[in-house]
Amino acid sequence: MSADLFGPFRVGEMTLANRMVMAPLTRNRAQADGTVPSVMAVHYGQRASAGLIVSESVPVSPQGVGYPFTPGLYADAQAVSWRRVTDLVHAAGGRIVAQLQHCGRISHPSLQPGDALPVAPSAVRPDGQAVTYSGMQDFLTPRPLEAKEIPAIVAQFRDAARQAKRAGFDGVEVHAGNGYLLDQFLRDGTNHRTDSYGGGIASRMRLLNEVLDAVCTLWPTGRVGVRVTPENTFNSMTDSDPQAHFEYFAAQLSSRGLAYLHVLEGDMSTTTRAVDYPALRAAFAGTYIANNGYDLARAQQAIAAGHADLVAFGTPFVANPDLVRRYREGLPLAVPDRNTFYTGGDTGYIDYPFHPHEEALSA
């Protein structure tokens, strides 16, 4: 296979048409019951020329929900409704994996069954506010999970992974980043436990390992990826030594033969990168997906230099459903309207036009 952004690439058991990945993008367009409306199928179908689509975060259980109008995979009706999306993406020659998420402390009682407190490894309250059905509300101090509750968390991921099969996905991405539950266990700013799920680095990784063990009983490892975000401060996250800790996590993940490791490099809110990502990448033997702030030039350079096997683009895919073609043909990019990122409705979701073909021919 050529080291070309636009050439095909084999990831685990999936053959991709190109090396461009659509990064997971939560857009809050699902129904309140977590089912998927047809507008979501249109949205994803429009973007199916990406080599691989990683779905928006999909809560694995009612307890895992942290935002309004997010599509789930914990009820049969949700799985069935996702079929519209996967069928359309497949009909257009694309591939799509489900990003499995448990929000942990990034939630609010009003989003939880029985108005319960959100759960977390430790009682560490995030700064800021939760997005709820009645506007922004302050985050609360979460309830630390008891060790005896952890098998039920693992089961939530396993059950969602099973539903992802029924929904027709090509695989699953376990979301261990962006300050959600698995990341809250991985990073020492949020994991203050002293039992076998906290303390040392191996213990902090134990929940992720157990989740992967469970998910991989249902999916071949070549269809299971993991997303990590070592130094992203989003959702009030910190870690005392992301370089050492995430190199360790990457090395451990390496032995599993997973489809890929998907890394949000740096911090979404700044351009600084304190972690040495080539070193992190070197610790992982499999396919590496780089993300965060990549454009065409940086993506091509990352692939040519062997830094990345695949590059994920988030915001560029929002306004450019035909991003692959625009990059391949050197066409100008449309600019996304941030005001409609999370607002619901069709505007800013399915109405970004494809680039007119005639201009492409004369370009």
Ligand SMILES: Cc1cc2nc3c(=O)[nH]c(=O)nc-3n(C[C@H](O)[C@H](O)[C@H](O)COP(=O)(O)O)c2cc1C
């Ligand atoms: C509107 C929006 C929604 C996002 N939703 C998710 C999500 O559901 N899961 C996730 O892991 N990352 C999510 N992200 C982060 C993106 O996947 C990506 O890491 C980030 O936008 C940086 O990549 P970019 O510079 O190519 O946009 C989101 C970002 C944006 C802008």
